Amino acid sequence: MSQPILHVSKTADLAVLELAEFFIRTAKETIAKTGRFSVALSGGSSPKKLYELLASPEFSSQLDWDKVDFFFGDERYVPSDDPDSNALMVKKALFDPLHIPAKNIFTVDTSLPPDEAALKYTQAIQHRYQAEQVRFDLVLLGLGDNSHTASLFPHTPVLHDTSVSVKAVFLEEQNVYRITMTAPLINLAHHLAFLVYGKGKAEAVDAVLNGAEDIENHPAQLIRAAEGEVHWFLDEPAASVLSV
Numbered sequence: 592m593s594q595p596i597l598h599v600s601k602t603a604d605l606a607v608l609e610l611a612e613f614f615i616r617t618a619k620e621t622i623a624k625t626g627r628f629s630v631a632l633s634g635g636s637s638p639k640k641l642y643e644l645l646a647s648p649e650f651s652s653q654l655d656w657d658k659v660d661f662f663f664g665d666e667r668y669v670p671s672d673d674p675d676s677n678a679l680m681v682k683k684a685l686f687d688p689l690h691i692p693a694k695n696i697f698t699v700d701t702s703l704p705p706d707e708a709a710l711k712y713t714q715a716i717q718h719r720y721q722a723e724q725v726r727f728d729l730v731l732l733g734l735g736d737n738s739h740t741a742s743l744f745p746h747t748p749v750l751h752d753t754s755v756s757v758k759a760v761f762l763e764e765q766n767v768y769r770i771t772m773t774a775p776l777i778n779l780a781h782h783l784a785f786l787v788y789g790k791g792k793a794e795a796v797d798a799v800l801n802g803a804e805d806i807e808n809h810p811a812q813l814i815r816a817a818e819g820e821v822h823w824f825l826d827e828p829a830a831s832v833l834s835v
C-alpha cells in the first residue's frame with residue numbers, strides 16, 4: 592500500500608488550483624486509456640471553489656466533459672432542492688455552467704427512505720460498471736475537524752462495514768441521516784484526493800496521517816488506496832502541525 596502523497600500549498604486557493612490541475616491531468620490520461628472518466632465528488636464547503644475553477648474557461652476548455660461520469664461520495668439526506676444538498680451545490684458550481692447532461696450525473700435519490708436510497712445508489716453504481724470491478728477513477732474527499740470523511744463519522748457502525756457499497760448512516764447528535772460510500776468502495780479507486788484547508792483542520796490532518804490507529808475517533812484513517820494513490824492537497828495552515 593503506497594504512502595499518502597502530500598501537496599502543501601501556501602494558500603487554500605493554490606491548493607485548489609493544484610487539485611484542479613491534477614483532476615484535468617488524471618481525467619485526460621484516463622479518457623485516453625479507457626474512453627471515459629468516473630469521479631465521485633465530495634461535498635461540504637471546501638470543494639465548491641474547486642468545482643467553480645473547473646467550470647471556468649481556463650479549465651473547462653481542457654477536457655471533453657461528455658466523457659465524465661459524476662457520482663457523489665456522500666449526500667445529505669435532504670430534498671434535492673435543499674441548500675444542504677451536495678448535488679445542488681455541484682449543480683450550481685459545475686454541472687449547470689458546463690451543461691453536463693443528466694445521463695452522466697448519478698445522484699442519490701433522497702425521495703426514498705434512507706436504506707432504499709442507499710441500495711438504489713449502490714445498484715446505479717454497479718450498473719454503470721456492469722460486471723467489472725467497481726473502481727472509480729478518482730474519488731474526491733474532504734475532512735471534517737472531527738476526522739470524518741465522506742459521511743464516515745466517528746463511532747458509527749458504517750466504519751466497520753466491509754461491503755463495497757453505499758449505506759445510510761444515522762447521525763444521532765445531529766438527528767439526521769447521511770448516505771455514504773463505504774470505505775472499501777472508496778478505497779478501490781485508482782486515485783483518491785483529499786482537499787483540506789484551514790487551521791481548524793490541522794489537528795485532524797495530523798491525527799489521520801500520523802496518529803496512532805484509532806478509526807473510531809479518526810475515521811479518515813480508513814482511507815487507504817487498495818492499489819491506487821492517496822493524494823492530500825493541503826494549504827500550509829492545514830499542514831501546520833504535521834509531525835514530520
Ligand SMILES: O=C(O)[C@H](O)[C@@H](O)[C@H](O)[C@H](O)COP(=O)(O)O
Pocket residue numbers: 633634635636637638665666667677732733734735739740741742
Ligand atoms: O457532505 C459533506 O459534508 C462532505 O462530504 C464531508 O465529508 C465534508 O468533506 C467534510 O464535512 C468537510 O466539510 P467542509 O469542507 O465543509 O469543511
